Amino acid sequence: MSDSEMKSKARYIMIGGFLGAGKTTAIAKLAKRLSEQGLRVGLITNDQGQNLVDTAMLRAQGFATEEIPGGCFCCRFNSLVEAAKKLTDQSRPEVFIAEPVGSCTDLVATVTYPLRRLYGENFTVAPVSVLVDPIRALRVFGLEQGGNFSEKVLYIYNKQIEEAGLVIISKRDLLDDGRLELLRNALAAKFPRKEIMAVSSRTGAGLDAWFGKITSQEQAARPAMEVDYQVYAEGEALLGWLNASVRLSATEAFDSDQFLRKLAEEIQAKLRAEQAEVAHLKMTLSPDEALAGEIAVVNLVRNDFVPELSLRLEEPVRGGELMINLRAEAAPEFLAQVVREVLASASGRFPTLQARLEHLEHFRPGKPNPTHRFKTA
Ligand SMILES: Nc1nc2c(ncn2[C@@H]2O[C@H](COP(=O)(O)OP(=O)(O)OP(=O)(O)O)[C@@H](O)[C@H]2O)c(=O)[nH]1
Ligand SMILES: [Mg+2]
Numbered sequence: 001m002s003d004s005e006m007k008s009k010a011r012y013i014m015i016g017g018f019l020g021a022g023k024t025t026a027i028a029k030l031a032k033r034l035s036e037q038g039l040r041v042g043l044i045t046n047d048q049g050q051n052l053v054d055t056a057m058l059r060a061q062g063f064a065t066e067e068i069p070g071g072c073f074c075c076r077f078n079s080l081v082e083a084a085k086k087l088t089d090q091s092r093p094e095v096f097i098a099e100p101v102g103s104c105t106d107l108v109a110t111v112t113y114p115l116r117r118l119y120g121e122n123f124t125v126a127p128v129s130v131l132v133d134p135i136r137a138l139r140v141f142g143l144e145q146g147g148n149f150s151e152k153v154l155y156i157y158n159k160q161i162e163e164a165g166l167v168i169i170s171k172r173d174l175l176d177d178g179r180l181e182l183l184r185n186a187l188a189a190k191f192p193r194k195e196i197m198a199v200s201s202r203t204g205a206g207l208d209a210w211f212g213k214i215t216s217q218e219q220a221a222r223p224a225m226e227v228d229y230q231v232y233a234e235g236e237a238l239l240g241w242l243n244a245s246v247r248l249s250a251t252e253a254f255d256s257d258q259f260l261r262k263l264a265e266e267i268q269a270k271l272r273a274e275q276a277e278v279a280h281l282k283m284t285l286s287p288d289e290a291l292a293g294e295i296a297v298v299n300l301v302r303n304d305f306v307p308e309l310s311l312r313l314e315e316p317v318r319g320g321e322l323m324i325n326l327r328a329e330a331a332p333e334f335l336a337q338v339v340r341e342v343l344a345s346a347s348g349r350f351p352t353l354q355a356r357l358e359h360l361e362h363f364r365p366g367k368p369n370p371t372h373r374f375k376t377a
């Protein structure tokens with residue numbers, strides 16, 4: 001393809017990887033860099049449910065973001081194309097960055113190859129990046145002890161890496177060189193001939209090299225991998241999903257960081273007590289009186305880790321919208337019960353705070369049923 005042809009098409013970048021691997025954080029970094037270079041960027045988020053924390057986070061950082069709720073990209077391929085069109089109408093992005101659901105796989109055959117075949121005149125498609133949280137991966141590959149998922153969930157985990165154009169070890173700031181080498185060798189042995197890079201969105205390490213590739217290279221046209229959709233569906237169905245939105249109001253201002261941390265710790269304690277492995281608990285608090293972009297975010301990606309505040313509010317708040325997205329290997333009804341109990345007890349610690357559940361959905365993801373599946377590019 002000639003340079004001018006490449007330039008007239010928008011670039012389509014997909015950043016996948018298991019739940020909690022660091023996709024949204026990396027996408028925000030990439031979008032910021034590209035915007036600073038003067039490029040127009042459009043982001044697309046996706047989830048099985050409504051009320052997406054990721055959309056709230058990315059919009060709070062000022063990025064044009066469209067979401068596809070209620071099903072994965074592969075099963076809602078036409079919505080994905082619609083989302084890109086909507087962004088094009090609004091701001092004509094030169095680069096689209098899409099984040100698929102963290103329990104999804106087979107994205108090459110069901111998303112990128114259909115994009116290339118059906119919309120090849122509109123997009124150049126980058127190699128699919130698959131992010132791997134290093135602590136989670138050391139456990140999955142049996143190199144370290146710790147909470148883990150069932151075999152069928154791990155089927156999806158491994159399939160995600162198998163289809164990667166680039167395997168990206170994320171959060172490399174969490175590992176010393178020895179552990180990083182151990183993980184890199186394990187990945188290289190299990191997934192031969194894959195290009196493996198290590199990055200940290202937090203420190204910036206490795207980002208230049210990775211971003212350089214996905215903004216310039218094209219996806220290789222290899223035959224798509226085989227996937228056993230029965231095992232894939234069973235793996236997804238072992239995961240419990242909960243999305244909720246909660247109206248918070250108080251007559252006395254309260255510290256949102258403390259509240260979010262307390263809520264996360266109490267959810268964590270209840271999941272741990274039932275040995276229900278958390279994949280990702282993420283919550284945002286958008287205060288009523290906030291200026292654009294002011295939002296608090298708390299995340300928890302392992303049962304034995306501390307909930308982290310990835311964005312904070314400067315001032316105490318009196319009210320706002322709390323969004324809860326929880327994914328764990330547990331029955332959805334159990335997750336709903338935990339959230340109801342914890343909301344009552346955590347808000348009880350702040351004397352005038354009332355928490356009213358406005359929307360709550362909890363379910364197991366349905367059987368994946370892709371719109372298209374192309375075995376070749
Ligand atoms: N230490 C460290 N933590 C990170 C890094 N990147 C992301 N995280 C943290 O990892 C957690 C999950 O990050 P997200 O970006 O939300 O992960 P995700 O893959 O988008 O998660 P889902 O959308 O739920 O699948 C958050 O607490 C982030 O702050 C990193 O480079 N270093
Ligand atoms: Mg995300």
